[in-house]
Amino acid sequence: MRGPALSLAFEGRRPWHWMGLDIVMLNAFPDEATRVRAATLPAGLYADGIDVVFRRGSHSVQALKDCSLDIPRGSWATLIGASGCGKSTLLRVFADIVKPTAGTALLHGVSPAEARANRIYALVQQGSTMLPWRSIIDNVALGLEISGLPKSTRYARAEEALALVGLKGFEKSLPSELSGGMRQRAAIARALTLRPRFLLMDEPFGALDEITRDRLHFELLRILEETGATLLLVTHSISEAVILSDKVIVMTPRPGRISEIIEVDFGRGRTPDLRGDPRFVQYEAQLRRALHQPA
Amino acid sequence: MSSSLSGKLPEFGRFPERIGAILPPVVLIVALILLWSWSAGTGLLPKWLLPSPQAVLGEFSHHSATLLKHARMTAFEALGGFALGALAGAGGAFLLTLVPFLRDMLYPYALASRAIPIIVFTPLIVVMLGRGLVPIILIVAFATYFPVFLALLRGLNTLNADRMELLHSLSATPLQILWKIRLPSSLPMLFAALKVSASGAFITALVTEWIGSNVGLGYLVMVSGQYFKLATMWAAIFSASLMTLALLGLIVLIERLMGRYTSLATEV
Numbered sequence: 001m002r003g004p005a006l007s008l009a010f011e012g013r014r015p016w017h018w019m020g021l022d023i024v025m026l027n028a029f030p031d032e033a034t035r036v037r038a039a040t041l042p043a044g045l046y047a048d049g050i051d052v053v054f055r056r057g058s059h060s061v062q063a064l065k066d067c068s069l070d071i072p073r074g075s076w077a078t079l080i081g082a083s084g085c086g087k088s089t090l091l092r093v094f095a096d097i098v099k100p101t102a103g104t105a106l107l108h109g110v111s112p113a114e115a116r117a118n119r120i121y122a123l124v125q126q127g128s129t130m131l132p133w134r135s136i137i138d139n140v141a142l143g144l145e146i147s148g149l150p151k152s153t154r155y156a157r158a159e160e161a162l163a164l165v166g167l168k169g170f171e172k173s174l175p176s177e178l179s180g181g182m183r184q185r186a187a188i189a190r191a192l193t194l195r196p197r198f199l200l201m202d203e204p205f206g207a208l209d210e211i212t213r214d215r216l217h218f219e220l221l222r223i224l225e226e227t228g229a230t231l232l233l234v235t236h237s238i239s240e241a242v243i244l245s246d247k248v249i250v251m252t253p254r255p256g257r258i259s260e261i262i263e264v265d266f267g268r269g270r271t272p273d274l275r276g277d278p279r280f281v282q283y284e285a286q287l288r289r290a291l292h293q294p295a
Numbered sequence: 296m297s298s299s300l301s302g303k304l305p306e307f308g309r310f311p312e313r314i315g316a317i318l319p320p321v322v323l324i325v326a327l328i329l330l331w332s333w334s335a336g337t338g339l340l341p342k343w344l345l346p347s348p349q350a351v352l353g354e355f356s357h358h359s360a361t362l363l364k365h366a367r368m369t370a371f372e373a374l375g376g377f378a379l380g381a382l383a384g385a386g387g388a389f390l391l392t393l394v395p396f397l398r399d400m401l402y403p404y405a406l407a408s409r410a411i412p413i414i415v416f417t418p419l420i421v422v423m424l425g426r427g428l429v430p431i432i433l434i435v436a437f438a439t440y441f442p443v444f445l446a447l448l449r450g451l452n453t454l455n456a457d458r459m460e461l462l463h464s465l466s467a468t469p470l471q472i473l474w475k476i477r478l479p480s481s482l483p484m485l486f487a488a489l490k491v492s493a494s495g496a497f498i499t500a501l502v503t504e505w506i507g508s509n510v511g512l513g514y515l516v517m518v519s520g521q522y523f524k525l526a527t528m529w530a531a532i533f534s535a536s537l538m539t540l541a542l543l544g545l546i547v548l549i550e551r552l553m554g555r556y557t558s559l560a561t562e563v
Contacts, residue, residue: 095464096463097460097463097464116464116466119465119466121464122464123460125457125460127457129458131458131475133555133556142465142475146465146467146471146475147465147466174555194465
């Protein structure tokens, strides 16, 4: 059993029932073979020897080289590095948007394509990607609408998710009537309606001001604890990486590869007071050293 | 909205604010009609070239039945052809979007079809199908389908990478992507094209009537011109213009009513 200790540690306290994740899990893999495979393979995010080469004509760029990682179920990881280090590409491999040239990527033991087909992950993009002609609730319910759920169910779940991100009362608003921070929260709510086992986030707070960002960090952590979802988040902010991670995966460019993995031992129940913790400063310094190391 | 701002900027908001935008063009048209009336009264404009506005107006009240009969025919042809053309254009755009093979095969011919001056084929089509509504509607449809076809084809195939990625991650089917993303985001372009087609529909209907019909405003313009009944001719021309404006107005109204889709196309 490769499922590491951390995931077991959270087994006892998982409040999946709130999000109905147990039901999702049973329904996620309808065929017996996949279910058996899913039960024996790492339950979190797993990558082994991922290479990604982009080809355009005779020109080719190695975006990722030999990337391996193991993020236990229910834990939080961030990908950090200078631009062009392939952190978004690695996230997109898990989201089945980029096909790896070589190597294996697994989400709860299944390939990204199967994970996408079974909707066990949810993607939060860099911009909030709201459809401007849809009201906030219709934007948030989009994922459920596409999965073919009846209207009453999807509105109920969308309202639940909106309340969770603090957007109650904005159901009927259009995206253009909301601030950037509120739209980003709506995008997170849209991801949560799917009750995902994995939350894949690509610089979700990149465009926000520091005050909003601070607040959303701890809102996200609270939601993650409530749902027990596994997080993989791309960032270029050192403090964001420390706050949101059990594991910070440091990447270096040309070719993109994982240079170091730093464990952050803040456990659960993190609060904004964390910034005053002396270990926080140490982690930041350690991370900064790792980022500035010559490749 | 601060009142000091709306006084300075052209506003297209609520009704009271819009009066400021409507007034100047109304003043202009009233001034032009007065000028026309004055110059016709003093004989500056010869009567055989442009009769006085009173004469043209009199034509509307004295021969309203005749005008109405011809106008009804033209409206039927133009609207029928417009609807048929727009549907065919939209249908073609959907088909070529969904079936890449058909797109490769047919797109060059769709472009080439624009080069055919369809109106000059009217005599031939009249020989084939006879006089009457059907050939004119077909000619109008052929002449107007293209803007809708091209705009919708472009709109449906102008893909927003983020939206496509989102729908991909949600495991959406191609049909869901078409209905939920590609069609809504191409509506602004579609409405622009409908406006182009709408005026084209009336022009084509009028010109086709010169050759292929003995009823309709185009026929009335031609015949009254030949008999030097200038007031009748001008009344017919104004009727045709009013109908074109009415159709354009209707399209603009629908566009406004669908403002969520047509005015908020900016990226969010």
